[in-house]
Amino acid sequence: METLNARKGRPGGAGRELETALDELYTTPPSDFVARREMLAAAAKTAGRVDDARRIHAARRPTLAAWAANLLLRSQPEESQQFLELGRALRAAYHARDADGLKDLSAQRRRVVTALSRQAAQLAREAGHRLSESVxxxxxxxxxAVLADPDAADQWAGGRLINALTPPSDFRPGTAPAAERPGTRGRLTPPPGARAAKDELAERRRARQEQLAQAQEAAEAAEERLREERARRADVDAELQRAREHTEQARRRMSAAEEQMQQAREEYRQAENEQQEAEEHSRSAADALAQAEREARERAQHVRRMTAGTT
Structure with missing residues (x-):
């Protein structure tokens, strides 16, 4: 008999850390699953729990539907336990061929499935994921499937669904008995050969469901890669924009420096011209000074000669 959060041989002590990590992981939104898985695995490895790290790293990301079902189980434990009990009652009524009881329980089943699926969708929206119609x-x-199949109930009660579950074809709690004959009211009587055909149909449905789950997982992985590439592209574009701005700033500084250099060249040429003119003036002044000194000496000598002649 399934129980909420049932575990076969669930360990205690150190093993509980692994169970807690996995429980957290399977209520993590699929878009964050891989990053959170690697973080938990790294933490376990750092703590020396190598086997736990390996098991965490091997965890598969659930589909959106499976994740929403896991989230519902964890977030609504009381309602989930009542849902499991409803499933046990439905299966007991079916196996007892209690058509009247099954009819009453089926009406309750429809209401509960609708209500719980809406709660799960609301929880998913609050976690940042709006469920599409197909999900x-x-x-x-x-x-x-949880209501109809005890194995499915056990899987869901574990809280770690990876793929959506498919109801078995030979138990449809929402339908009335296939045929009623006098003296058999209240007993379910399947037509001859129906079981084999239903089993084959169920197998095909399970195969299609598995293919769909794999395709959904691949699509989600592709979407995650697309988000990563878009984020990487945004970083590269931002880096390119920063490089362009830096280049523009350098160009402006270079242009300003070139203008300053041109102005400095003009000032240098002007200074050179002024220096040449000053040097010419200096030479002219030196020549004039030398001429004046010669004339002064000659005049002085002449004066001395004249003075000597009169004595």
Whole structure:
């Protein structure tokens, strides 16, 4: 008999850290699953729990429908336990061929599945993921499978679904008995050969569901890569913009420096011209000074001669 959050051989002590990490991981939104998984695995490895790190790293990312079902289980434990009990009652009524009881329980089943699927969708929106119509259908199919199939109930009660579940074809709690004959009212009587055909149909549905789950997982992985590439492209574009701005600033400084250099060249040429003119003036002044000194000496000598002649 399934119980909420049931675990076969669930360990205690140190193993509980692994269970807690996995429980957290499977309620992490699929878009953040890989990053959170690597973070938890790295933390376990750093703590010396190598085996735990390996198990965490091997965890597969759930589809959106499976994640929403896990989130519902963790967030609404009381309602989830009542849902599991409803499933046990439905299966007991089916196996007892209690058509009247099954009819009453089926009406309750429809209301509960609708209500829980809406709660799960609301929880997903609050976590940042709006469920599409197809994902919502997968979620409702999972809840119907939990009611109809004890194995599915055990899987959901574990809280670590990876893919959406498919209801078995030979138990449809929303339908009335296939045929009623006098004296058999209240007993379910499947037509001859129906079980084999239903089993084959169920197998095909399970195969299609598995293919769909794989395709969804691949699509989600591609979307995650696309988000990563877009973020990387945004970083590169920002870096390019910064480089362009830096180049423009350098160009402006270079242009200003070139203008200053041109102005300095003009000032240098002007200074050279002024220096040449000053040097010419200096030479002229030196020549004039030398001439004046010669004339002064000659005049002085002449004066001395004249003075000597009169004595």
């Amino acid at each position: 919502q259908q997968d979620l409702e199919a999972t809840l119907r």
